[in-house]
Amino acid sequence: MSDNTQLSPKESKRLGRKVMSRLLLGGIVAIAVAFFGISSRKQHETALTQWTNAQAIPTVDIVMPERGVGQQELTLPGDVEAWYQAPLYARVNGYVKMWYKDIGAKVKAGDLLAEIDTPDLDQQYEQAKGDLAKAEANEALAELTSKRWQAMRNTAAVSQQEADVKAGEYEASKAAVVAQKAYVAKLAALEAYKRIVAPFDGVVTARNIDVGALVSSTPTNNVAGAFPTSTTAPSALFEVADIHEMRIYVAVPQSFSAQVRVGMTAELKLPQYPDRRFRATVATTSNAISLKGRSLLVELHRDNKDGVLQSGSFVEVHFELPANRAVLRIPASALIFRGNQPEVATVGANDRVVLKPIEVGRDLGTEIEVLSGLTTSDRVIRSPWDSISDGDEVKIAGQQGTATEASAG
Numbered sequence: 001m002s003d004n005t006q007l008s009p010k011e012s013k014r015l016g017r018k019v020m021s022r023l024l025l026g027g028i029v030a031i032a033v034a035f036f037g038i039s040s041r042k043q044h045e046t047a048l049t050q051w052t053n054a055q056a057i058p059t060v061d062i063v064m065p066e067r068g069v070g071q072q073e074l075t076l077p078g079d080v081e082a083w084y085q086a087p088l089y090a091r092v093n094g095y096v097k098m099w100y101k102d103i104g105a106k107v108k109a110g111d112l113l114a115e116i117d118t119p120d121l122d123q124q125y126e127q128a129k130g131d132l133a134k135a136e137a138n139e140a141l142a143e144l145t146s147k148r149w150q151a152m153r154n155t156a157a158v159s160q161q162e163a164d165v166k167a168g169e170y171e172a173s174k175a176a177v178v179a180q181k182a183y184v185a186k187l188a189a190l191e192a193y194k195r196i197v198a199p200f201d202g203v204v205t206a207r208n209i210d211v212g213a214l215v216s217s218t219p220t221n222n223v224a225g226a227f228p229t230s231t232t233a234p235s236a237l238f239e240v241a242d243i244h245e246m247r248i249y250v251a252v253p254q255s256f257s258a259q260v261r262v263g264m265t266a267e268l269k270l271p272q273y274p275d276r277r278f279r280a281t282v283a284t285t286s287n288a289i290s291l292k293g294r295s296l297l298v299e300l301h302r303d304n305k306d307g308v309l310q311s312g313s314f315v316e317v318h319f320e321l322p323a324n325r326a327v328l329r330i331p332a333s334a335l336i337f338r339g340n341q342p343e344v345a346t347v348g349a350n351d352r353v354v355l356k357p358i359e360v361g362r363d364l365g366t367e368i369e370v371l372s373g374l375t376t377s378d379r380v381i382r383s384p385w386d387s388i389s390d391g392d393e394v395k396i397a398g399q400q401g402t403a404t405e406a407s408a409g
Contacts, residue, residue: 099114107201329369356373
């Protein structure tokens with residue numbers, strides 16, 4: 001057969017129909033592919049939009065407020081003071097003759113601590129006793145004279161007026177004797193103050209004199225006309241403290257004053273004894289809030305027969321206060337500071353934000369106490385963002401995602 005052989009009309013017609021059918025089938029396939037692609041892309045765009053909108057809702061971590069701990073520990077600074085502590089001053093002017101007890105010496109009541117040499121006072125005392133003897137002699141003479149003139153009045157040798165004058169002189173002399181006796185007794189009492197003695201059993205905590213030192217009395221203790229008046233109060237010669245038992249004073253803030261009661265115990269920590277703990281008992285309180293510090297002065301007692309506590313020491317006082325079941329605790333990061341009162345963000349109905357003002361108690365570090373404004377059923381956002389506001393929609397971390405989110409994923 002030759003290459004130039006032509007198809008018959010019948011074969012040509014059959015071949016044309018076959019080409020057309022194939023072209024039509026290819027067009028249908030192309031249209032189907034294009035439609036599926038456009039529909040799939042639109043569906044993906046819709047899902048992506050829904051997923052993006054879902055991701056725009058912030059996810060938050062929530063916590064539930066908890067009740068206060070079983071015991072509250074309150075730590076406050078305090079001061080240790082002796083049971084009795086007395087500074088001893090000079091009541092007379094003179095020089096220190098000798099001192100007999102140094103710092104740290106244990107003394108009994110009445111023990112001699114020092115002697116003061118008072119030459120001026122001694123001379124005035126002797127002079128006063130001489131003046132008393134003179135006054136007594138004048139009294140005796142006035143009495144005798146008054147009796148004689150009264151006898152002569154009976155014989156009309158003297159007038160009534162002259163007899164009355166002698167009687168008055170006798171009464172005046174008796175008054176002078178009484179005054180002089182009082183003056184001598186006062187000087188005798190001052191003579192006793194030449195001896196500085198311990199007022200009670202205790203220990204000498206300070207000695208501010210030495211042999212030969214000049215000492216003077218306070219202005220209020222001077223005898224009028226007997227001693228020069230000093231312009232400044234002198235310092236104490238000795239200080240004696242009774243340390244068989246110690247007093248501990250601590251200022252308790254007003255917010256805790258109702259929880260500190262007489263009879264409760266506290267733990268004491270002193271810097272000089274880092275490994276030891278001491279127990280003290282609340283003995284009394286001032287029953288008044290200080291206007292300066294808004295605090296209650298509390299006095300504790302602790303036996304000190306072992307002598308380890310020292311007067312003037314700084315001490316940490318640890319109180320174990322009963323639990324306050326009305327107090328709640330939340331993380332400190334949940335606080336929002338806007339305006340004059342702190343707030344917290346809670347998750348309300350339909351997962352919408354509700355801001356609640358609260359009253360804050362103690363700062364416990366990572367947690368704070370809430371005195372009012374919350375309940376244990378509130379869902380508190382642990383770490384709210386700065387621009388959070390009422391009505392914001394949120395998602396709670398850990399909850400089941402929506403079907404839209406699942407399909408978008």
